[in-house]
Amino acid sequence: MNNIELLAPSGSMESLIMAVQNGADAVYLGGTRFSARAYASNFTEQELEDAVDYCHSYGVKVNITLNTLLKDSELDEAVSYAQFLYTIGVDALIVQDTGLIYRLRGLLPDFELHASTQLTIHNGEGALYFTEKGIRRVVLSRELSFEEIRHISRDLGVETEIFVHGALCISYSGQCLMSSILGGRSGNRGRCAQPCRLPYNLVDELGVSRAKAYLMSPKDITAVDNMDEIIDSGVYSLKIEGRMKRPEYVAAAVKYFREEIEGRKEAYHKNNLLKVFNREGFSDGYFHGKTGRDMMSFHYPKNTGVPIGRVNSDGSLTLSEPLRKGDGLRVGEKGLTVEGIRDRGNVKEKAQPGETVKLTGRSTLPEGPLYKTYDFELMDELKRSHNGRYDRKIGLTGTLFFQAGEEASLMVEYKGKTYRRTSKIVETPIKAPLTLERVEEALKKSGESPYVLTAILVDHFGEGFLPIRELNEMRRLLLEDLAEDQVKSAKRTLPEHPDRKPHPMKQEIRENLRLVSVSTKEQLMLALEMGVKDLALYPFYRGARYINFRDVAKVLEEHKEIRLYVKVSNILRTELHAIVEKVKKLEDHGRLAGIITNNAGVIRLLGKDFYIIGDYKLNIMNSDALNFYEEDLAMSMVSEELNRQELKGLKNKERYITMVYGRQEMMHSEYCPVGATVGGMTREVPCNEACMRESYRLKDRMGEEFPVMTDIFCRSYIMNGKPKNLLDSTKDLMHIGIRSLRMDLTTESAEEAREVLHAFLHGEALELPSFNRGHYKRGVE
Incomplete structure (x- = not known):
């Protein structure tokens, strides 16, 4: 076994x-x-x-x-x-x-x-x-x-x-902010509202719908x-x-x-x-590799049930599987519980495959494919899989001593320990003595216990008599001793020693950072033109307009005055070691100021040689969270789920950076809604790389749109449709002690990027036609 x-x-x-x-x-x-x-x-x-x-x-x-x-x-x-x-x-x-x-x-x-x-x-x-x-x-x-x-x-x-x-979950767990940002219910705090189970419309650059379904519901x-x-x-x-x-x-x-x-x-x-x-x-x-539309429930996000036939235009049911009273049925969104089955003039509780029947009661179902969502017989069987707390038994072997004039004894060895109970003195029989079979029958009962004696070894058995209740009591007490010992042995007392102190940082803390993160080549040129000093590049997005590793190397060679950081992808699986080597080779072109990531594998491999800043999906929410990383991280972005008061309450605020502008990454996923629909991807069919030809957005029921981005590993990112904008709150952040700030550019055009960069670099507010303030004012549950 x-x-x-x-x-x-x-x-x-x-x-x-x-x-x-x-x-x-x-x-x-x-x-x-x-x-x-x-x-x-x-x-x-x-x-x-x-x-x-x-x-x-x-x-x-x-x-x-x-x-x-x-x-x-x-x-x-x-x-x-x-x-x-x-x-x-x-x-x-x-x-x-x-x-x-x-x-x-x-x-x-x-x-x-x-x-x-x-x-x-x-x-x-x-x-x-x-x-x-x-x-x-x-x-x-x-x-x-x-x-x-x-x-x-x-x-x-x-x-x-x-x-x-x-x-x-369609997003990597721990990497999803969608429920949090949209509704204030944090999946990281157990309150996910499951926006992935809602319908979405995939639209292209012209706003034309290319797919409409429960596109994010696996x-x-x-x-x-x-x-x-x-x-x-x-x-x-x-x-x-x-x-x-x-x-x-x-x-x-x-x-x-x-x-x-x-x-x-x-x-x-x-x-x-x-x-x-x-x-x-x-x-x-994903056990057998990346998949597309064949892993999704595009049409119905709740319990589908199993197909059992069809509802006809006259309301009758033609069955391909059994049906009985108490079953749950649905056609589309309409469901009911079977009250009874009418077969011509007769009412019955069961119907068989091949029969055409009608349902009793007032509720009806529309014409269409019929699904059983609740199987009464199966559920009843599962409920009866235990009739009480102690139906399943753990079999034990007992050793019996039984002799007139002495106490009977019963002994069990279990998990290296010996348990023993005795009875009253065994009487000399006046009439018929107890047989071994009768004694064993009494000892092999169980009652309200997880244990049962399935075998009895006889140390000694002589003629004698003892009331059966005495045997039952000896057995009961022995099994109780065993069960209580299993319970008590797991209990603990609290150790007496002080908590450890935070590990001293080996790396310097870079105060008053003004970190600019860019994604496209156009944004990069603007940042260089406008004199950005602390620049972060993300060379993983897919497409000709986005920055790649060659661009990073070029900046290192030609702009020695800039402190250049590389944002390393939060998700790196089999490609991890190759990417780490690419990052190391970048230093052939000039010294990197550091790396930004929340990938623990990257931190382990590069933490000794590079200055690493934790990214915001490291989910640093309290003053002790960064201490866990000890000397591996000197600084980190804070969680995007903290409000102003919670930011103010953080200790050692010089170690934290917060985002004041940027589209938060709502989801990071192996699944791609573009690849699974417009790309035609299934387990057998590779994606046609539709994302390389044009851009796409997910549109929800409220009309909100979320850009879909992809990366060189064919993973998708669902971005916030409205950028977070706290550019008018930078002085307030400084006042509460957050002195290092970051802004992210992702999908912004050159004109939009120029406006944001200017405001960020000059500490100015920026009015935008559409934006959000993140959780700065409201926070999360």
Whole structure:
């Protein structure tokens, strides 16, 4: 049997019991605070302790999600909450905030930490960086292929966790600001409003619609048919997504994945998972490489159900699959629950494939393809997969001593420990003595316990008599001792030692930076012409108008007076080492002032030789977050999700830079809405590179437009349609202590770029016809 861990979601106690009873090795759940599923039911502190104790009685591990970004005002409370979780025996914390990681490594050095997928760890160097900083397990980005997972897990020896079933974010997790910027609900703080599940219109340069659908809504993934590849990859833990899903969803996913892990491969596993929840079917995500439209649910963003026939013009249903009372049906957006089935003059509860029937009740469905969204029989079976908290049993072997005139005893050895209980004195039988079979029958009962004696070894058995209730009590107390010991052994007391102090910086802090970032060759020429001193170039966008590495080298050679930085892509997978070598070779043409990135792999490889500034998607939200990077980063952009008051409250503000102008990058994705539609890309068909011929924008229901940009790796960027403009607030920022500022030019024309550059360089306000102020005034939930 393979020892790979199966990790199940638990959004409620019912889901948790379903997970344990169906064979999960570990569960992950959130409390009422600091969880990346803020709208799940979640657990109170008492419920958490009860859940932990219940799981530990089965030997099931409990990982708690403490995986949101934290503000300074929340960090102490989060640390206190982590200390509570530590004392009740939680096995590991799933974390995102580097300030929290930094604090916990000092206060609770033996508390196992798992790096959330929100940390965007997507290459081997990044995985090593975090493990070297005290992270035990890395939850890899969902975009990785089996080959990349194998390299990180087997070749590098990193303990990894991957998502194998459930919803897929279309942006790299931790790199999405769309919900935050548009509605103030931060995905980094567990409050994502899921704008990716809304309809969009892809328009070209002339405003002509080229595709209209749920263009950013991916199908759920499943790897239930890929267990051999998963096991071969060397991954440690298989994670099922779904803390917001119903308990039956958890039961089904755990049950079928458990059977697949154990080698019981059945076609109905995937079919039943489809019946429980799907969005236009499943995809295998990115496990086998980049895909296009075939991984998307363009037509319907919610549970699609499975096709079971058609509704005819007269309202009758012609069935291709079984139907029964209690099933949920839909045609298009219209749905109902089957109250009864009418077959001519008869009302019945079931109908078979090939039959044409009608439904009883007032609700009707329009003509069209018919889908079953709720399978009553399957859901009922899944609900009954446990009839109580202790239906699943852990089999034990007991050793019995039974002799008249002495106490009977029962002994069990479990996980290296011995447990023993005795009874009253065994009586000399007056009539018929107890048979061994009768004693074994009593001892093999279980009741409300995770354990059951499936075998009895006899140390000694002589004639004697003992009331059956005495045998039952001996067995019950022994199993209780064992369960209580499993629970108590996980509890901890807080260590007594002071928190560590921030590591002293080895690199100088560059105060009062006025950093200008440009993307196109035209913008670059303007910046040089206007005398920019601190210039950042991004040589990764795709297209002839954008800057490339040759342009960077030319600037280094010809403009020695400029402090030149290179923005290195936040996402670099198999191309990481080649890009790092390109960056190093740039110094053949002149000295780089530094690198701007939030790619942990880049930081690990270049941090010793280059001055590195963290980019804004490093998600620095509190005063301890930058301390995690110690000497690797002297400075960083702050999170785009902080408001004025929160910026003011940051300590060591000389280490921070904030953006005062620029289109924020809303999403960074392997999927490209242009490639998947106008480009015609599928798994079999390569993209026709439509993005090289003209530019495109996504248009939402409110008429807002978001430029779609692509890069040399064929990844897409969804940019904010309105630039952030705080050019009128630079003096205020200086007043609250933020002295280094940055502006970004991306899609701006020469005329627009000139206006912005002039205002930025001269500290002037700039009136624009359309702009946003980011979160400077409002902040995020």
